[in-house]
Amino acid sequence: MEVETPNIFLTLLAFLILIGTLVVVHELGHYLVGRWFGVKAEKFSIGFGPQIYGRTDKRGTLWRVGALPLGGYVQFAGDMNPSSQADESWKSLPKAERNQTFQSKTLWQRALIVFAGPAVNFLLAILIAMAFLLAFGKSVTPPVVDILQPNGPAAIAGIEKGDRILSFNGREIETFDEMANEIVMIPGQRAVLEIERDGQKLIKETDVAVVEEVDRFGNEYRVGRIGIGATEVEVREVGLLEAPWAAVVQTGNILRQQMIGLGQILSGRRPLSELGGPLKIAKVSGEAMSMGILTFISLAALISINLGFINLLPIPMLDGGHLLLYAIEAVRRRPATPQVQEWAFRAGFAMLVGFMIMVTFNDLASFGLFGGG
Template sequence: MSQSPGILMMVIAFVLALGPLVFLHELGHYLAGRWFGVKAEVFSVGFGREIGGFTDKRGTRWKFGMLPLGGYVRFAGDMNPGSQPDPNWLALPAAERARTFQAKPLWQRAIIVAAGPIANFLVAIVILGAFAAAYGTITIPPVAGPIKAGTPAATAGLREGDRILSIGGREFDNFNDMAAFTSMRAGMRVEIDYVRDGQQARTETVIGQDVSKDRFGNEVRRGVLGIAAPAEIVRSTVPVWQAPIVGVERTFSLVGMMVDGLGQLIAGRVPVSELGGPMRIAKMSGESLSLGFESFVVFVALISINLGFINLLPVPMLDGGHLLFYAIEGVRRRPVEPQVMEWAFRGGLVAILALMVLVTFNDLGAFGVWRNLAGLIG
């Protein structure tokens, strides 16, 4: 029987997970801007009508919006999300104009924009590094454990004890990375290089698909070869001084998996139904919190990496879109024309809204809404 956290726990966990991460993301922008002398007019956590806030001595309005699904920093001189200058920007006195975002050199503007995603990655590095220092690391070598009969691995002739060198041209040095690679490639034909009794060999097979349910009743689809993990596990302690290095390695390993997952999504090997939005994040937040504090903190690290990664995508309206325009400006030695930016940001807005509709549709499906409606109609 599946276990599901209550609605209240989902809401609390969602706010506890996303609220601080959004704040820290925007704080990254704010601190970088302040470092370069840019005045921040508004620092908002959430969108919509203000439900509370205060104005500090620097003239920045710190506020909470009614819709807690994001946030923003508005710097002096900005007119819209595209950071196009206010028409009155050039008419400002020289001292005030020097404190606007648009007055800063290209490299400073790029750092200010990139500081938000960087803050998210730093959060993950701190969390994952701290866990490594507290609990050490576990490494499972890429060696085949028991092979289940009738699976793709058995069909390919693999045996227990074979050391897997590569799958589909990707080399591995631990079992978990190998499992993550195959989980996103159901139905894909791959070549497998392995070592048996000191001799290197090659075989090929088609990655199968497994459909199962977790303890919360969520349906999980993943590609499988049918190779169980080996009994051999290497446990290592991590000195405090080395913890940040481990945190960086784990964070960038997860970023690499996200890039891989995005590629598989574009290639059509991962269905778009796997994309989730705020409702599914809330559900997963509640589930992770119900498993305990440690599981929840690790989940927060994963969400933080996701926020940083998504915001760096070269889509207008996101930080990555701004950085793309700055890169073009750096090559051309002049800014992109205002009308081009305007149409690009309109297109980006439409794309983001379409994505929100899609993930909401998927989220409702994950909550069983469409299944229940079909039952009522039937």
């Protein structure tokens, strides 16, 4: 049974809270590390476009809110454009002012300032995961099969009830959920399972079935299934010393799934239509908010990981593009020429515009605008 989609006001409010918070966190990463290295931030903006609120602090930083709340940025002294090319006039500044510019810092310092944005996105997700683990404990489902779909992929491959899964596609399995998360990501592919049965280790190969699922709001998803399940669930407390590493592992697993998903889309194994954009995020934000604050916070952690991952892609105009240019500079012992940087960032801008058009088209199609949703 489908649940009524949240109204437009709740959806918009949830989206603005989600994106606003994650953008502030991301840009604060850049700001704080830049400040640590003595770089002056001239402007910290939440949103783009005309300023609707602004205040300059005692350090000379303008804290502003733009009319378009879809993003944000921090502008450092000497960092004059999206490709980090500064006006040459910064070199003629008095020494004290020149030393506060972004361009005056060493290569590794600039790289750390850029990397800090995605890093704090991952850190936020880890902190949220820690809080959930400490508050609710960790649910553990032993990887022992006690549900087997007759004539399903696993049954055809020779899996039996009582089998313990030891590894999945070469990855060691400690809980059933770990394997389920792997299976979901590879619909239509082949999988190799190592199992233990009566003290013996066996290797089984199976196809992963493609299943179309619909959530409570009517959203459709394409996932993998092999027709097995486990029902025994153990909830155990997670101590304060254990929680940080458990949260890191949990965040790392989500990041790994996102990397696998992107790789599948780029290789053609998953359709481009599965990529979503701001409209889809807004819809999911409203749905999560309607299901409760804990669900909304969980979504924030997931989107934060996604934001950090996307920003690390080696595409000019993204943080990963800056880091790629810094890596080239480290190898060449000198920066790329201004012309090369300018063309790289033009290409990056074109890629991002094309990507936004595509995901917006996907979003509208998923809403049924073109008759295919």
